Amino acid sequence: MQRLAIVTGGTTGIGLSVAKALMMSGHRVAIGARHALDPEVHAQITKDFGASVFVDQLDVAQGESVNKFVDKVRTEFGPPAILVNAAGIFNESFLHDHSDAAWLDQIEVNLTGAFRMTRAVFPDMIFAKWGRIANIASTAGTKGAAGYAGYCASKAGLIGLSKATAVEGAPNGISCISLSPTWVETPMMQNAIHRIASKKTITNAQARAILEKSNPQGRLVQPSEIAAMVDFFCSERSPGLTNVDIQINAGADW
Numbered sequence: 001m002q003r004l005a006i007v008t009g010g011t012t013g014i015g016l017s018v019a020k021a022l023m024m025s026g027h028r029v030a031i032g033a034r035h036a037l038d039p040e041v042h043a044q045i046t047k048d049f050g051a052s053v054f055v056d057q058l059d060v061a062q063g064e065s066v067n068k069f070v071d072k073v074r075t076e077f078g079p080p081a082i083l084v085n086a087a088g089i090f091n092e093s094f095l096h097d098h099s100d101a102a103w104l105d106q107i108e109v110n111l112t113g114a115f116r117m118t119r120a121v122f123p124d125m126i127f128a129k130w131g132r133i134a135n136i137a138s139t140a141g142t143k144g145a146a147g148y149a150g151y152c153a154s155k156a157g158l159i160g161l162s163k164a165t166a167v168e169g170a171p172n173g174i175s176c177i178s179l180s181p182t183w184v185e186t187p188m189m190q191n192a193i194h195r196i197a198s199k200k201t202i203t204n205a206q207a208r209a210i211l212e213k214s215n216p217q218g219r220l221v222q223p224s225e226i227a228a229m230v231d232f233f234c235s236e237r238s239p240g241l242t243n244v245d246i247q248i249n250a251g252a253d254w
Contacts, residue, residue, distance in 0.1 A: 001236065004028045006073060006080045008060055008117060009087030011041050013186030014136055016048075017223035018084050021231040023049060027082065030073045032058025034087075060087050060113025061105070070120040079124035082234050085114035085158075086136045090151040090188070092195060103150045110154035111161065118165055122174070131174035132234045135162045136226065139182045139247060143254045155180070159245050166243035175242035177233055182249040183211045185220040216251030 005022045009015035010031035023029045029049070035041050037057045045055050056072060059065040073080060089109045091102040114135050125131025140148055141155030162178035169176055183189055189211070197207040212218055225248055233241055 002026045002028060003081040003234075004030065004073070004077050004079065005082035005084065005234065006030045006032065006070070006117070006121065007084045007086060008032050008058060008113070009136075010084075011036055011045055011055070013086070013188060014181075014184060014223045014226050015084070015086030017227040018086060018134075018230050020048065021224070021227035022082070022084075022234060025231055025235065027234070028077060029053070030077065030080070031055040032060075032069050032087075034059050058087075060085075060117060061108040063116055066113075066116040066120055070117070074124070079128060080121045081125065081128060081131055083117055083121050083131075083133045084136070084230055085117055085134070087113055088136060088188070090148065090192075092147050092192075093150065094147050095149055098149055106150040106154045107157070110151070111157040114158055115161060118161070118176075122169070125169070125174045126172045129173040131169060131172070133162075133165060133169070133174065133176040134230045134233055135159075135176070135178045137162070137178040137180045137245065139180050139249050139252065139254050141178075141180055142245070142247075145254055162245065163243055170242065175233070175239075177242060178245045179226055179229060180245055180247045180249070181221050181226055182215055182247075182252045182254060183220055184226065185222055189220070214252055214254070215249070219250060221248055221250050 005027045007015050007019045010019040011033040019029045036055045058069040093102050135158050137158045138155040140152045141159045144152050159178045162176050165176040193207045197204045
């Protein structure tokens, strides 16, 4: 059955892979991202999805942007039935020099942004008595690491938000899960590789090898693995799948 899906952070990484998977399954997909209107980004999305794709600017850290985006999607295509909160950022800072700005940015995008998006689409899902909300969390939400206080806190909060949403949505046919991957081969991970290489004075290839070896499977998780799980969750094959955090971790705790 074709449904309307919103994917935040859908122009790159996990969000892009999820958007492709949902479209391949026959869903109509609306993509939102901060840089969605950048000419190069827009051209690439159009190339990947076709001229009929809906893609527009969305900053989940701004309530006005969220409401404007959702209202536009609803006006042009109808009520959304699927929401995938894939927009996310991270900042490496030790507690003693972790700025308020870096902390708040991560909370706003990773946690509050998902809350804003959920709040915006929830009435449509309640009315339809059907909805699927998938939040892209992280193994960092259940395992702490030095230098990632803001990221860990925001992802732990996102897992908690997902569970509360699942319980509140259940009587109305709305399911919600969080998915917690370890290191995934995305542009965000590439930035981490550059920082590790610079900090340790090693090559990018050596830094990448460190991340690969941190997983018992000795590899980096691919965005398509997360997308496949989201696609299954949003299908008619998983009516009872809700209120759970699914770790896609290649055997790693982090």
